[in-house]
Amino acid sequence: MDTQIKDAPPPSPQPTVAEQKRAARGATRPGDRIFLGLSRGSGILLLVIMAAIAVFLTYRASIAISKDEANFFTAFEWNTQLIPPKFGIAVLAFGTIVSSIIAMALAVPIAVAIALFLTHYAPRRLRGPIAYVIDLLAAVPSIVYGLWGALILVPHMNGLYGWLDDYFGWTGIFSWQQGAPRSMLTVGILLAIMILPIITNVSREVFRQVPQMHEEAALALGATRWEVIRMAVIPFGRSGVISASMLGLGRALGETMAVATVLSPSFDIQASLLDPGGGTFAQNIASKFGEASELGRDALIASGLVLFVITLLVNGAARMIIARRKEYSGANA
Amino acid sequence: MSTAATVSTLKGARLPKWSPYAIAAGSVALGVGISFAADLHSSIQWALIAGLLFVLGTYGIAARVEGRRQAKDRVATSLVWVAFLLAVVPLVSLVWSTVARGVKVLDFYFLTHSMGLVSDDEPGGGIYHAILGSLEQVALATLIAAPIGVLTAIYLVEYGRGRLAKAVTFFVDVMTGIPSIVAGLFILSIMLMFDMEPFGFAGSLALAILMMPVVVRSTEEMLKLVPNELREASLALGIPKWRTILKVVIPTSIGGITTGIMLAVARIAGETAPVLLLVWGNSLINANPFEGAQQSLPLYIYQQYANSAGAGAAYDRAWAASLTLIAFVMILNLVARGIARWKAPKTGR
Structure with a gap:
């Protein structure tokens, strides 16, 4: 490891402190110093970019918010052309959270079940190919999901909507006024389909790392397959599954095109998940950007800043959980 | 039983x-x-x-x-x-549905013509301008992101100790989660400051931001797989560290690094949101990524869907472009995984 033994200046009887320090650090040749500088420089550049994102977005956002005549966090409208301009993110925050919650509620149990299927239930010969296909599905661009959602999924939702309205309409959140099913529920279902592959992939990696011994010990005690999963696999994989879900949540929160193609947006909050309306941060930026004025763009940047902070928190939390178990870092597996 | x-x-x-x-x-x-x-x-x-x-x-x-x-x-x-x-x-x-509906209009004509004289609701036209724009933007983004990403990974694995390395690791992780539209807004905020018109390279910059953390992550994993004995053997022969990295560590893991970069390319090739904000879209052929609005494949799909008011011809084109895009991404994926398997370092596991 220590090249400095050869590089060090001819051994003087009493090396000075400075010399010792330099020797301990290693990089003494010009080539080494340049290379270290380059690689450290790129690391620092990454940090600078992150900081720059925060600074620039905050700067433009502050311009917009200072001109906003309504409360930026609670206003239910987005009128940047108005004099005085009034806009707020309440509807967007609500829509983003609701669609993500629906997506998570649908995707996480199914993804975990598929991961278990791939590690414990599927015929051994099928496991590899199925995992491979799911890997590939994670790479399908979101705009393709969006196109599929808008042209194939939406027409197929009428039956489900009618059924939900018939039997659960009394709850209020499932009542349906026969509008086109371009509502939060469809968005949530589409997002669930989109984040399914990534959650499945990461969960599968985690389940595969369960020590064979734990499972065999449980089996030797006469446990059924389900009991093995409950006693050995799930406890071991819990933190991994949580962080996988957070990664999926991060995707769902920031998804733009799929929501923009499927949702028919409006600036109010619908009580029912089945009635079209509402919006999400990312969708609003994509849809409003085309006709936005200078202030309109700054306002959109301000809403983007909020989205940035939310995803930062979610991802940071996911990383904290992962950090406890280093080997789960299959973030982009 | x-x-x-x-x-x-x-x-x-x-x-x-x-x-x-x-x-x-x-x-x-x-x-x-x-x-x-x-x-x-x-x-x-x-x-x-x-x-x-x-x-x-x-x-x-x-x-x-x-x-x-x-x-x-x-x-x-x-x-x-x-x-x-x-x-x-x-x-x-x-x-x-992508394959079945995509093949309807996908032919040589479609791949080699732009939307120049075709309005969105009539049949005809093609995606040549979109493919061209996509390739240029993605190539430029890769040229920026790949070296920075690989160098950062080298720093983290070969040099990184202490607080700077920890901070870089953490923020690389966080950066993977940045929504693509936020990366677009960041570049947009810079462009607003200098009063710039949309152009292809701006999209490349946003794509590069999205690509960097992915490259860092995958390269890091690959460099960690290189056995320490190789490094020690080289250093013991008196070879400087930087030459050890360039001549021993990188060649050993080059397959995995290439795979990682290709997977990252596949990921950014399908990004729509930043391109929508920064490149704007163009129905004509614009081969210069540094001036004027360009088109890109994902953006083309979105615009065909959104601007056509339900015209069947536009939907057909959108599906065909989707099929092209999926095929491109899948081929990249398959080739990347093939390289990974072919060039996998023998770790003796």
Whole structure:
């Protein structure tokens, strides 16, 4: 490891402190110093970019918010052309959270079940190919999901909507006024389909790392397959599954095109998940950007800043959980 | 797997192997029967009733014959299978509809012509300008992101100690989660400051931001796989560290690094949101990424869908462009994985 033994200046009887320090650090040749500088420089550049994102977005956002005549966090409208301009993110925050919650509620149990299927239930010969296909599905661009959602999924939702309205309409959140099913529920279902592959992939990696011994010990005690999963696999994989879900949540929160193609947006909050309306941060930026004025763009940047902070928190939390178990870092597996 | 005839005192009674199929068939038949009797029309209701009957039937029969624990196991098994099949339906539908609808207009003409004289609601036109723009933007983004990403990974694995390395690791992780539209807004905020018009390279910059953390992550994993003995052997011969990295560490892991970069390229090739904000879209051929609005494949799909007001021709073009995009991404993926398998470092595991 220590090249400095050869590089060090001819051994003087009493090396000075400075010399010792330099020797301990290693990089003494010009080539080494340049290379270290380059690689450290790129690391620092990454940090600078992150900081720059925060600074620039905050700067433009502050311009917009200072001109906003309504409360930026609670206003239910987005009128940047108005004099005085009034806009707020309440509807967007609500829509983003609701669609993500629906997506998570649908995707996480199914993804975990598929991961278990791939590690414990599927015929051994099928496991590899199925995992491979799911890997590939994670790479399908979101705009393709969006196109599929808008042209194939939406027409197929009428039956489900009618059924939900018939039997659960009394709850209020499932009542349906026969509008086109371009509502939060469809968005949530589409997002669930989109984040399914990534959650499945990461969960599968985690389940595969369960020590064979734990499972065999449980089996030797006469446990059924389900009991093995409950006693050995799930406890071991819990933190991994949580962080996988957070990664999926991060995707769902920031998804733009799929929501923009499927949702028919409006600036109010619908009580029912089945009635079209509402919006999400990312969708609003994509849809409003085309006709936005200078202030309109700054306002959109301000809403983007909020989205940035939310995803930062979610991802940071996911990383904290992962950090406890280093080997789960299959973030982009 | 004992049959009902063998009576063993060591094993509990087991249902025969065909029992799940029998129960499934029975519950479907019963479900359909009940639905007819109750005059229900929705196929979801039929499926729901049949599914419920299946779960209850499995649990009941297994609990009677095999005991409660086995019954739970059987129910869990069927639920896991159901989850898998449930997920397969939309994913198969996605792939199938893209291929089936995409091939309708996808031909040589489509790939070699732009939308120059074609309005969005009439048939004809193609995606040449979009492919050109996509390739240029992605190539420029890769030129920026790949070196920075690989160098950062080298720093983290070969040099990184202390607080700076920890901070870089953490923020690389966080950066992977940046929504693509936020990366677009960041570049947009810079462009607003200098009063710039949309152009292709701005999109490349946003794509590069999205690509960097992915490259860092995958390269890091690959560099960690290089056995330490190789580094030590090289250093012991008196070779400086930077030459050790360039001549020993990188060549050993080059396959994995290439794979990682290609997967990252595949990821950014499908990004729409930043391109929408920064490159704007153009129905004409613009080969210069440094001046004027360009087109890109994902953006083309979105615009064909959104600007056409339901014209069938535009939808056809959108599907064909989707098929092209998926094919591009899939080929990149397959080639990347092929390289990974072919060039995998022999770690002796």
